[in-house]
Amino acid sequence: MKLSVASAMIEAALAEAEKRKVAVCITVVDAAAWPVAFARMDGAPLGVIDVSIKKAKTAVLFHMDSETFAKVAHPNGEAYSLENTNGGLTSFGGGLLLKTADGVIAGAIGVSGASTEDDIAIGRIAARVLTPA
Amino acid sequence: MKLSVASAMIEAALAEAEKRKVAVCITVVDAAAWPVAFARMDGAPLGVIDVSIKKAKTAVLFHMDSETFAKVAHPNGEAYSLENTNGGLTSFGGGLLLKTADGVIAGAIGVSGASTEDDIAIGRIAARVLTPA
Amino acid sequence: MKLSVASAMIEAALAEAEKRKVAVCITVVDAAAWPVAFARMDGAPLGVIDVSIKKAKTAVLFHMDSETFAKVAHPNGEAYSLENTNGGLTSFGGGLLLKTADGVIAGAIGVSGASTEDDIAIGRIAARVLTPA
Amino acid sequence: MKLSVASAMIEAALAEAEKRKVAVCITVVDAAAWPVAFARMDGAPLGVIDVSIKKAKTAVLFHMDSETFAKVAHPNGEAYSLENTNGGLTSFGGGLLLKTADGVIAGAIGVSGASTEDDIAIGRIAARVLTPA
Numbered sequence: 087m088k089l090s091v092a093s094a095m096i097e098a099a100l101a102e103a104e105k106r107k108v109a110v111c112i113t114v115v116d117a118a119a120w121p122v123a124f125a126r127m128d129g130a131p132l133g134v135i136d137v138s139i140k141k142a143k144t145a146v147l148f149h150m151d152s153e154t155f156a157k158v159a160h161p162n163g164e165a166y167s168l169e170n171t172n173g174g175l176t177s178f179g180g181g182l183l184l185k186t187a188d189g190v191i192a193g194a195i196g197v198s199g200a201s202t203e204d205d206i207a208i209g210r211i212a213a214r215v216l217t218p219a
Numbered sequence: 220m221k222l223s224v225a226s227a228m229i230e231a232a233l234a235e236a237e238k239r240k241v242a243v244c245i246t247v248v249d250a251a252a253w254p255v256a257f258a259r260m261d262g263a264p265l266g267v268i269d270v271s272i273k274k275a276k277t278a279v280l281f282h283m284d285s286e287t288f289a290k291v292a293h294p295n296g297e298a299y300s301l302e303n304t305n306g307g308l309t310s311f312g313g314g315l316l317l318k319t320a321d322g323v324i325a326g327a328i329g330v331s332g333a334s335t336e337d338d339i340a341i342g343r344i345a346a347r348v349l350t351p352a
Numbered sequence: 353m354k355l356s357v358a359s360a361m362i363e364a365a366l367a368e369a370e371k372r373k374v375a376v377c378i379t380v381v382d383a384a385a386w387p388v389a390f391a392r393m394d395g396a397p398l399g400v401i402d403v404s405i406k407k408a409k410t411a412v413l414f415h416m417d418s419e420t421f422a423k424v425a426h427p428n429g430e431a432y433s434l435e436n437t438n439g440g441l442t443s444f445g446g447g448l449l450l451k452t453a454d455g456v457i458a459g460a461i462g463v464s465g466a467s468t469e470d471d472i473a474i475g476r477i478a479a480r481v482l483t484p485a
Numbered sequence: 486m487k488l489s490v491a492s493a494m495i496e497a498a499l500a501e502a503e504k505r506k507v508a509v510c511i512t513v514v515d516a517a518a519w520p521v522a523f524a525r526m527d528g529a530p531l532g533v534i535d536v537s538i539k540k541a542k543t544a545v546l547f548h549m550d551s552e553t554f555a556k557v558a559h560p561n562g563e564a565y566s567l568e569n570t571n572g573g574l575t576s577f578g579g580g581l582l583l584k585t586a587d588g589v590i591a592g593a594i595g596v597s598g599a600s601t602e603d604d605i606a607i608g609r610i611a612a613r614v615l616t617p618a
Contacts, residue, residue: 120534121525121534123524124524126520131280134281175300221394253392254392257387257390259386398518399546403571440566442564444564
């Protein structure tokens with residue numbers, strides 16, 4: 087995950103968040119779960135900094151969006167407590183796995199601060215930078 | 220959050236706790252979740268020290284009382300596992316967000332050691348120091 | 353260590369700090385190193401919150417003032433790296449062991465935010481609450 | 486610390502690092518040590534991610550550049566082991582305290598990945614965004 091790509095994704099996410107009039111934190115991690123770029127919008131609650139990081143980590147560590155992970159790692163799911171591994175993961179949407187056009191895992195993006203629906207939508211817009219439709 | 224205000228809130232909380240014949244811990248944090256003042260009443264179980272700190276942090280980090288946070292971070296809520304972020308948060312009542320009369324977030328107070336009902340009531344009494352009714 | 357005693361020590365420390373025109377954090381812990389009371393003066397750097405806690409812990413965990421501990425836990429001392437135990441301790445002055453008039457260990461007080469000399473002096477004034485000269 | 490300012494500082498730091506042909510990580514934190522923006526240049530060793538964060542935290546938590554902090558927290562300094570507080574701090578240069586033109590603390594920037602000399606120089610160039618000479 088190059089910084090130029092991560093920065094472009096964050097720019098796209100910020101523009102979409104402004105359009106939706108929400109304040110979010112955005113984290114982009116590489117395929118090994120190490121942070122590449124991060125931004126906190128003015129007014130976002132301080133607690134969502136860590137949530138955006140954990141969403142991105144969750145997606146890349148288990149090769150699935152955090153929304154999907156939520157079904158697995160739930161008291162009624164097949165791997166309840168999986169969310170307690172790796173220093174704490176997030177069992178709800180907003181962390182998106184990123185793949186190149188060739189299907190290779192490139193990293194993940196985590197968005198937090200708005201409704202889960204908005205967080206996911208913002209992440210999807212940003213992900214298009216990597217794999218334009 | 221000035222120390223004089225935090226101390227006055229702790230005094231008010233201690234007086235209310237004595238009236239209710241309960242022993243609690245009280246933590247006041249500023250708007251960035253850093254502690255300003257703390258007190259542990261004689262006889263409070265040692266475990267509630269950290270609970271009072273985490274209740275205050277929960278409220279200020281997510282701009283809502285920990286009682287409200289509990290509904291969001293519940294297995295059936297929209298953000299299950301949110302309580303695992305930020306070093307561990309508390310999904311039950313007793314952490315109250317504090318705002319000035321102008322509506323600006325000033326910090327939070329966390330009360331723990333009695334029943335959740337009593338903890339919340341004590342926190343509310345203390346909060347009046349900041350925004351007298 | 354009763355809260356009434358810890359609070360009186362913090363009051364005495366605050367008064368002395370104001371007299372010296374310095375802004376400090378003060379932590380009082382009991383004989384088992386658990387916090388009883390804490391206060392952060394307006395303007396104290398945020399980093400000294402943790403320092404005041406660690407100074408108090410250092411003193412009570414090793415039954416000596418942190419100033420004395422500093423001679424032991426120094427690269428040239430007899431127990432270099434001792435400062436890395438117990439979650440990190442402080443090898444400089446400002447943590448004072450507290451004993452009752454009978455010589456029984458009652459806890460410790462940690463003062464941080466001013467010069468080490470001032471921190472120690474403030475701690476000594478506060479300690480007199482427990483053992484008046 | 487607004488995101489627009491933090492982003493402009495990171496842009497300035499990246500440009501200076503490219504000019505010096507070095508790969509660094511840059512972290513900008515607000516006055517309460519919470520991250521606002523972060524970037525990792527392609528090729529920077531993974532270990533320096535955390536170093537850049539800790540350099541920024543060190544500067545803002547103790548109201549001094551990490552280069553100055555290094556003299557205090559040195560085995561021969563007046564506060565040896567201070568670097569063990571607050572989750573671990575950095576006793577070498579590259580963390581710069583940021584103040585507004587009015588002298589108010591605005592946050593800090595941490596640069597890591599090149600020589601300490603280069604890290605500091607890059608941080609200084611970035612800091613000019615906040616207080617142009």
